[in-house]
Amino acid sequence: MQNKLFYNFLFLLLLKHRIKHISIFIISTLIVFILSSVVLLSNALQEEINTTLDSQADFVIQKMRAGKSVNTPLSWSDEFREIEGISQAQPRVYGQYFFKPNAEHFTIVGIDFFDEQKSKNLQKLITNLDMKKFLEKPNMLIGHGVKALLDKYYFFDYYVFKTPHQKKRKVNIYQIFPKESSLLSNDMIIMDIDLAREILGISEEQSTDIALYNPNELEAENIYVKLVLKHADIRVIQKSDIAKAYKRLFNYKGGLFLILYMIVLLTFMMILYQRYSMVQSSDKKEIGILRALGWSIKDVIILKVTESFMVAFGAFLLGFILAFFFVFVLDAPLLSNIFYGYANLPMDISLHRSIDFSLVSLLFLFYILPFMTAVLIPSWKASVIDPLEAMR
Amino acid sequence: MLKLLLSLALLSTLSFAQMFQTVPAQKAQLLQKGDAKMYCHACGMNLVKFYKTSHAYTKNGVTHQYCSLHCLVNENLHSDLIDAKVVDVSSLKFINAHDAYYVIGSSKPGTMTMNSKYAFASQKDAKAFVKANGGKIYNFHEAVKIATNDCAKNNKMIDKKRTMASKKGAMMLHKLCENKNIPEFHSFAKAKTYILAHGNCGTLKDKQAQAIAIYLVKKALPSQVNPIVAPKDAKCPVCGMFVSKYPKWIAKITTKEHKEHYFDGNGDLMQFYFKSKENLDKIFVTDYYNITAIPAKEAWYVIGSNIYGPMGDEIISFASKADAQRFNADHFGKKVLSFDEITEDIVETLR
């Protein structure tokens, strides 16, 4: 069989059956788009959770009174530093500030700007900051939500906070978080830790909680026991607790999506099979003529497979590109809500554009195999019929 | 209800007051001379801020002032401390330390220690303080003994704090100070005085100047805070496993010919050490608690614990004997050994 003839014929076939192909192309693109969006999104989320967890403290310590967490004495962090295996004890200062005019809460986060920042987004924010200028006067960095609210009350350049002792504290707006750093949430205000102490009314000898770091996780359990025994009114939150909470949520949703996958894939196969098994009389005629012209069954099948493969591959490419755009450029509206919309975990999402190629090939395989099977069987059926009978 | 609110308000004002040790600057007596007289001679901390725990000591006609009994004792470990003075918390005046009543272990915060120590001229004041804040009364001689005993523990805590502060100090120096040619220092107080006078750092808070001083002094000391890093393709010569997968367990031998061997545990390292015919030069093991490199011959080891390495039973290494003993107790270890005490037989029984 001459190659030129084959391609010529292939092209003619594609053109002739364009209506059928176009409808299949559209369905396939849609299916690929849905599947890859879910896969890309869940993959990116998993990655995000992992990096979020990486930057978490190994233990967070709170002091409890009457079932509520209260300010933790700074002397505790000295005590914890004595425990073998704890490399760092970092007192943290943050809390809610009630914005009276609008009856809303801001989250004030006090940061020691010279401390090693564990959060990547904070690191990014701080590297571009002129610290000398920032720390010279009372300054703050605010989220877009805060900015909008302050604008509403004509505070364009500064806001006057009231400390718990009714003292007024004027703080200048130094900068608004860049939009893409969704991690730093909208209602957040970042300022120097000492200033935050003053506004939140947390004394120099106290902190909101204490973050502890332990380089060797083999020692974590042992440290946990030692911590719990240190004080009667202590609450110890382990990193593994947070990890478990995330995982539980994710596994549950992952399972849900696996079932959805199956359903979508099955439906897809059924549609395809139906479309291709309706081998019309003209199709039969084609195959019959080709067979009569001396094409072997193998040649006919190759032709048919190539024909539908081109449709399938084109649909895959388009669907995948659309999904990529949807997830990483548009940040997966609607779909992302299913994944973390009603989760009560502080999940701050900024999706990183990463593609796992093994995953993409797996996706491709799972899509193309059922597709080709659905094509192969009916065309093989048609091609084995006696050519004379087919042409009749 | 109103009463409750009022008392709450009062409580919060109290809690917002400055640190207990701090006094107004005009009330603080500075007995030492020179540019750095504001700072503790040993640690460089602000003497006004830590005035109520302040001590002074005159030796060979020179007076040094310290922020705490710890700093005084730590810097003069084998001295008689005859001419020592301490601040009386009631009058805020210096008195002879040998006549003072020390309240130790009260609920008020300590300076450079978890075990707080405050001195009083009158026994009555000391007793009243104990009644309000707990603790027990001792004389100077006993207090020095307690402080000496606490030294190792305090120094460990202080060192952890300084490691953190030093990192911050490095960043502050980089971000805030324009003077980039800063000489080397061995005294915190001198480094602090210098940076405040000649650092061109804008208005530094005391805490910040302290952190920079710690960095400047620490920079001059050799440090071993980095982990051993094995190349990705390095295989353990004893068992053939890839080493970089087990950062917690890496050990390393460098031969005199600069050849490097990496091991996935001290057990394999020791086997190699006893059998090898190469000219071994430097040996490093990993500290269990901090995952940092430590010289093998200075390290301490625990065998028979309930912590297992990638190859099962392990010889686990520590930077200090105290750490090894602590681990031995926590993890049901059999023995704490120095490098020389590890024999071929012990290594054999691990296999």
Ligand SMILES: [Zn+2]
């Ligand atoms: Zn001192």
Ligand SMILES: [Zn+2]
């Ligand atoms: Zn090995």
